[in-house]
Amino acid sequence: MIELHERTRRICASRIEEILLQYGCKSIVDPFMGIPTHLNYLKRHDFAVHGGDLVEWFVRAGDGLVVNDFTVLRDNEVAEIVEMLPGRIYSVDLFKAWEGVFFTEEQCIYLGVWHDNVHNLRSDGQTGLAIFGLWNVLCYWLQKAHFPDDMQDVPPSELAWHYIRKTERWVSTNLRRNTVRRSDVLTTISAQQADALFLSPPARNSFRSADARIWMWEAWWQGNPYYNIEHAYRDSLFGARSSDEQGYARAFASVLSNAQDYPVVIVQTTESRIKELEPHVRNARPKVEIYSPAPGETYLIGTK
Amino acid sequence: MSLAEGSGPSSASESAALGDALAFFGAVADHAAGTPAAQGRLVASLAAAIAQIDELPENESDALYFAALLRNAGAIANAAFAKAQDLNDRARSLARDDIPAQGARICRMIPGLPEGCADIVRWQAEQWDGTGYPDQLRWSGVPASAQILHIAQTFVSMDDPEEALAAITSGAGRAFSPEQTRSFVMWYHMTGAEIAPAAVPVHALRADDGASDAVLSVLSESIDSHNATPGRAARIAFTTRELVRALEGSEAEQHAAALAAEIFALGELRDAQMEDEQFDPLARLGLDLRTQHAVCAADIIRRHPFLREVEPIVRARAEWFDGTGGPQRLRSGDIPLGARALSVAVAYDALEQARTTKITEDRTLPVTRLETASGTQFDPAAVRALAGILKQHA
Numbered sequence: 001m002i003e004l005h006e007r008t009r010r011i012c013a014s015r016i017e018e019i020l021l022q023y024g025c026k027s028i029v030d031p032f033m034g035i036p037t038h039l040n041y042l043k044r045h046d047f048a049v050h051g052g053d054l055v056e057w058f059v060r061a062g063d064g065l066v067v068n069d070f071t072v073l074r075d076n077e078v079a080e081i082v083e084m085l086p087g088r089i090y091s092v093d094l095f096k097a098w099e100g101v102f103f104t105e106e107q108c109i110y111l112g113v114w115h116d117n118v119h120n121l122r123s124d125g126q127t128g129l130a131i132f133g134l135w136n137v138l139c140y141w142l143q144k145a146h147f148p149d150d151m152q153d154v155p156p157s158e159l160a161w162h163y164i165r166k167t168e169r170w171v172s173t174n175l176r177r178n179t180v181r182r183s184d185v186l187t188t189i190s191a192q193q194a195d196a197l198f199l200s201p202p203a204r205n206s207f208r209s210a211d212a213r214i215w216m217w218e219a220w221w222q223g224n225p226y227y228n229i230e231h232a233y234r235d236s237l238f239g240a241r242s243s244d245e246q247g248y249a250r251a252f253a254s255v256l257s258n259a260q261d262y263p264v265v266i267v268q269t270t271e272s273r274i275k276e277l278e279p280h281v282r283n284a285r286p287k288v289e290i291y292s293p294a295p296g297e298t299y300l301i302g303t304k
Numbered sequence: 305m306s307l308a309e310g311s312g313p314s315s316a317s318e319s320a321a322l323g324d325a326l327a328f329f330g331a332v333a334d335h336a337a338g339t340p341a342a343q344g345r346l347v348a349s350l351a352a353a354i355a356q357i358d359e360l361p362e363n364e365s366d367a368l369y370f371a372a373l374l375r376n377a378g379a380i381a382n383a384a385f386a387k388a389q390d391l392n393d394r395a396r397s398l399a400r401d402d403i404p405a406q407g408a409r410i411c412r413m414i415p416g417l418p419e420g421c422a423d424i425v426r427w428q429a430e431q432w433d434g435t436g437y438p439d440q441l442r443w444s445g446v447p448a449s450a451q452i453l454h455i456a457q458t459f460v461s462m463d464d465p466e467e468a469l470a471a472i473t474s475g476a477g478r479a480f481s482p483e484q485t486r487s488f489v490m491w492y493h494m495t496g497a498e499i500a501p502a503a504v505p506v507h508a509l510r511a512d513d514g515a516s517d518a519v520l521s522v523l524s525e526s527i528d529s530h531n532a533t534p535g536r537a538a539r540i541a542f543t544t545r546e547l548v549r550a551l552e553g554s555e556a557e558q559h560a561a562a563l564a565a566e567i568f569a570l571g572e573l574r575d576a577q578m579e580d581e582q583f584d585p586l587a588r589l590g591l592d593l594r595t596q597h598a599v600c601a602a603d604i605i606r607r608h609p610f611l612r613e614v615e616p617i618v619r620a621r622a623e624w625f626d627g628t629g630g631p632q633r634l635r636s637g638d639i640p641l642g643a644r645a646l647s648v649a650v651a652y653d654a655l656e657q658a659r660t661t662k663i664t665e666d667r668t669l670p671v672t673r674l675e676t677a678s679g680t681q682f683d684p685a686a687v688r689a690l691a692g693i694l695k696q697h698a
Contacts, residue, residue, distance in 0.1 A: 010445050014405035014426060014438040037440040044398060139442070140433060143477055150485065151477030166435045172398065294423055 011200060013041035015293060016266070019301060020047060023264045025195035027176075031188035031255075032200050034058055035132075036180065040065040040170050048176040052188030054232045054239075055214065057131055057221040062180030064128020069173035071125030073164065081117045081130050082160040090116050097225040102216070107141055110156040115223055129171070133164030135217050142213065184236045189258050197262040199255065202238060203273070204248045252277065256284035256302075267300040274298055318511035322416050323504045324610040325516040329414070329523050330373035331604055336530060336573045337379035337403070341604050343460055345501065348372035351456040352502035353495070358487040360448060363418065366508030368449040370417055371424035375453060378407030378425070380573070381529040387578065388532035404429050405438040413522050416515040418508040420449070428453045432481040443481075451484040459488070465497040524566040531572055536657075540649045541565035543690070547645035550689035556613065561642030564617035565649060571601030571618075580658075585651035586677050594622035595630030617642035621650065626680045636683070644683040648674065648690055651682070 016038060020028060026047060030039060033051030035058060043049045043066060051062055064071075073081070084090060094112040099105050114134055121127045137159050144151045154162075181188060189197065219227035233239030237251045259265055265285060269277050271292065278300055282288050285302030292298040330344040351372045355365040383389045383399035391399060408426035411417055427441060427450035434442030455472055458479075462468035469492055476485040509515075524537040544565040548558045572578055579597060583590025602619035605611045620634055620643035627635030655670035671691050678687040 010441065012439045012441075014408070017405070018409065037434075041438060041440075136433060136435060140477065143433075143443070147477060147482040150482035152474055163435070172394075294420075 011038045013038035017045055025264055027194035028196045028198050029192045029194045030198045031185040036062040036066050043174050043178050044172050046174050049178045050192040051180045052183045054236055055218050057218050059180050059182040061128050061132040063124040066178050066180050068125030071123055072168045072171055073126055078164050082157040084113050095225050129167050133167040136163035185255055186258055196264040197259045198266045200268040253280050256280055265302040269298050270296050271298055319506040319509045321516040322509045322511040323506040325519040326373055328608045332570050333376035333380050337376040344373045346460045346499050347456045349502040350499045351452050354452045354487050354491050357490050364449045366505040367418040367421040368424055369505050371421045372453055374411055375428055377410040378403035380526040386530045401437045415518050416510045424449045431479045433478045451481045455480055455488045527569050531569055537566045540653050543649035544645045546693050547686055547689050553641050560613040561645055564614045564642055565646055568601055568618045571597030580654040585654040598622045599631050616640050621646045624681045625683050644686050648682050648686045
């Protein structure tokens with residue numbers, strides 16, 4: 001059974017908002033975006049937000065939750081995602097490799113159907129919403145394997161409908177330009193300008209032990225159950241040097257040195273990693289404040 | 305006056321006073337959110353019972369109790385409920401989602417709360433499947449204490465216990481974590497769904513001198529912010545205290561009147577418009593509305609024994625000196641001194657604010673207008689005292 005954690009990092013959007021307000025920031029860039037729910041929250045609270053990541057499904061979800069201001073799905077459009085449509089030929093065996101390992105036969109068939117349906121959607125916004133909504137279904141199924149007696153058996157299409165509708169709730173506009181891009185950290189940093197740069201850098205070697213759900217959903221989006229997520233990171237700044245402690249330190253330092261134009265840099269870390277990251281932030285910024293509001297949540301805030 | 309006045313300055317009595325003040329804050333917040341004022345204690349007691357079955361560490365359980373009391377703190381001044389907000393339905397719905405995070409911010413301003421309390425308030429609406437708000441935390445990322453609060457709140461807010469049980473168990477794995485749902489189900493069957501009042505864990509409060517007064521200050525500022533009347537409570541409290549002093553009221557009467565002035569406006573929290581925006585403060589037309597607000601506030605205050613000196617003042621603040629006011633048609637000396645002072649101070653503040661901040665053709669000095677209602681609406685001695693105080697401060 002897959003070991004399931006909340007996330008590899010807890011990103012607390014309402015806390016980031018408090019920090020941004022305290023430092024008078026109106027816009028933010030997150031080059032290690034991950035699942036973009038925090039950027040969606042900040043967008044809904046009137047911040048201009050920009051994210052970047054190397055994993056494609058994160059960026060697609062960002063199209064739905066961050067870039068998308070108005071697009072939602074009508075009932076018939078949701079139905080076209082969650083159900084097998086007559087007359088369309090589906091690759092129902094696409095995810096057969098996962099059958100009996102992670103999912104049941106029925107679930108694997110639906111994964112194939114949804115993969116095809118989502119790839120046929122008409123807009124990036126709708127696609128992003130569908131990817132994120134269906135990702136919640138994946139999470140539900142994985143948890144159901146852990147708690148078979150506690151969690152209800154819900155028909156896949158009903159579950160998918162429920163989560164896609166829930167995802168749509170977060171669509172809103174802040175009358176600003178918000179972006180997501182599929183790019184490495186340095187590219188994202190230099191491509192955007194904002195009041196604050198938010199960095200929640202991956203732990204060293206973390207790409208090699210990526211959260212099962214993350215690689216699984218990227219594999220689903222790519223339509224390849226054998227997809228290796230290391231491909232996404234292989235040539236990246238952190239991916240290439242992740243096995244080497246000094247290489248990791250150099251990579252982090254280079255991120256900070258490339259971020260000189262940002263008035264505020266917020267580095268999210270943990271108590272155990274603060275010693276590793278703090279010297280670099282102090283080298284890059286004359287003023288550094290350490291804020292530890294909760295266990296496992298520490299922020300290094302560097303200003304000019 | 306400290307809320308613990310008369311019972312000595314020991315830390316135990318300060319903690320008890322702080323506990324009372326927090327319960328009052330929670331009741332006002334519940335009122336702002338439109339939930340019954342007595343619901344906070346029920347939610348807190350149920351949360352404490354589930355926490356015990358769930359074997360939550362004691363410090364977290366204590367924090368959970370106060371978080372349950374203050375779970376709606378963010379409703380005060382929330383854009384969905386506050387005045388001077390022009391929102392469509394969708395924006396209002398999204399604004400309501402900000403209640404937990406705003407509540408957490410308010411909790412951080414309140415001195416003496418147990419560590420972690422603010423974050424339980426923040427994450428009370430997180431759902432176990434990651435679709436809650438504000439932070440969309442998922443699974444083990446949602447603290448057990450926040451999950452318990454979510455379950456307790458859901459149960460108490462539903463009328464039929466069996467229906468609530470069904471809703472919560474069917475939400476296991478989605479809204480609620482399976483583990484905490486199991487603890488809840490165990491509580492349900494052990495107790496027959498009867499919520500036993502839990503002891504208030506005042507020992508967990510870090511009460512300094514004046515902590516309870518600080519809580520009420522935060523509350524009164526929040527009420528002002530909600531009513532879009534910044535600074536009003538402080539101004540009226542100052543004038544009221546000065547008036548009671550000038551009318552030779554005792555220290556205790558001065559304090560009770562000032563406290564009444566700080567919180568009387570909670571009666572206006574649920575109305576879309578302030579009474580002064582609808583009616584001239586000296587117009588009899590506004591009497592019903594003022595009476596309604598006074599009764600609403602007094603009914604909430606009455607449930608909190610530490611405010612027993614304050615309640616009659618708030619209740620009688622719409623009485624007229626000639627016995628034609630409301631709600632009890634009290635006359636002259638039957639109206640508490642604090643209430644006579646408070647009604648003058650409230651009317652003066654409304655007139656003064658209108659004169660200095662709004663475009664109006666009426667340049668008559670507020671005190672001159674108040675004098676026209678002296679002996680009918682207002683105690684003549686209080687009006688004379690106000691004129692004297694204004695001269696002193698001129």
